[in-house]
Amino acid sequence: MRVSVIDNGGQWTHREWRVLKYLGVETKIVPNDTPVSQLNGLDGLVLSGGAPRVGIDPEKMGRNGEYLDAFYAPILGICAGHQFMAKHLGGDAAPAKVPEFGKSVVEIHQPDVLFQGLPNRFEVWESHNDEVTILPRDFVALASSQNCDVQAMRHRDRPLFGLQFHPEVEDTQFGADIFRNFLKLCENPK
Amino acid sequence: MMFDAKAFIAEQVGTIRKAVPGKAIIACSGGVDSTTAAVLASRALGDRLLAVYVDTGLMRKDETADVSKTLNELAVQHRILLAADEFFDALRGITDPERKRIIIGNKFIELFEREASPFGAEYLVQGTIAPDWIESGGQLRDRIKTHHNVAGLPERMKLRLCEPLRDLYKDEVRATARALGIRVAERQPFPGPGLAVRIVGEVTPERVAIVREASAIVETEIQAAAASGAMVLPWQYFAVFLPVQTVGVHGDLRVYGHTVAVRAVHSVDGMSATYSKIPHDVLDRISVRITNEVKGVNRVVYDLSNKPPATIEWE
Structure with a gap:
């Protein structure tokens, strides 16, 4: 299986690459200005996080919009990737009222394949100044934390997923399981 | 699939051999990263490699004696430079953490270039690992701190870099070190700028x-x-x-x-x-x-x- 990581400049972009590699995926980190035509043949994409305001500044998100519009396989947006996904597809992202750094707890209120086999509450690692403020039409919110309503979302029909927290970080519980579930979707896109 | 240290060692020894046609020096602090890089490079280059350890005056207790012992045990050709005065002079009056890191990075390269020319080395092998370049930032990525071996390098450098551990994290470097039989495999991390950033x-x-x-x-x-x-x-x-x-x-x-x-x-x-x-x-x-x-x-x-x-x- 081949899944690439789009680099939006996050501190944990390379961790995403490592987790995928450890799960046996053939993976590469690619710059976010890579034309979507060069991503042919991939089974999925991870849109990485990035520095403050990156997720809500389309200038810095390179061709992420192109990927969301034209890439044919599942996409997992993380942090800035998740915020941009919301904004690009008709929702919105803006500075968070209460930014979260480090340890937090998410609660899943909408079961989804992405969280299959996971408890409803678990500890996650956060690092964000911005957040999704308006869910795009056709998206469902899946999880929240005390200070952030949209910790996870997915498109109703297309295999597009967004996570505000960081499943690639060692301290996040069940992080590798979330990636495993995402990879199952990449293997068998609905 | 986990990290395969044996495969990594075989691959990197080949890569270093190809990347370094002549002589190289390796910047060795005695920590896990640079010692692992030194042993890999030494396997690839043999006596075309000289390890250089700098006592910056910012080392921990008994560190220099300990590092010297490690390098002897590993049979890596090496030199120890005592440069505390130079570092203290360069750091006098400096309070900004980023300035400290840049001054120390520049000073290291100055000393390495001084050692490289009599040895005839054109390459500098470093034990740079993933967090070093990630946190040093660049392009889209924000700079969290200047790692002396990445963003602390002077803009103009005569030596060409070879960094075999760039894609590894500490746990993977330790696995490599264990596979190479390095005694300091479990040693706790110690930053290159030493006690200056403490x-x-x-x-x-x-x-x-x-x-x-x-x-x-x-x-x-x-x-x-x-x-x-x-x-x-x-x-x-x-x-x-x-x-x-x-x-x-x-x-x-x-x-x-x-x-x-x-x-x-x-x-x-x-x-x-x-x-x-x-x-x-x-x-x-x-x-x-x-x-x-x-x-x-x-x-x-x-x-x-x-x-x-x-x-x-x-x-």
């Missing part, structure tokens, strides 16, 4: 002496407690000198002394970390010993921050 404010020989003694106490007590089963050995544990003076009383006499912060964290890769839950009696022993044995310190605090929002080191 002194908040100006770096002076007096402050280095304080933080060095305090760190030795932290290390001894925590290692003893871990060995006795009272706690798990943290990933990293050390003392930080704070230029904060507070009031104390020593034998009915007012004192106005400095503060030492104790830092201990659990981590796997250094990219996220949680502070260690050290038993109070261990913290107590550390505090009593530091405030009694280290002159000029009358207060000890324990750092309760995770990464993020903090980083592991204070600067």
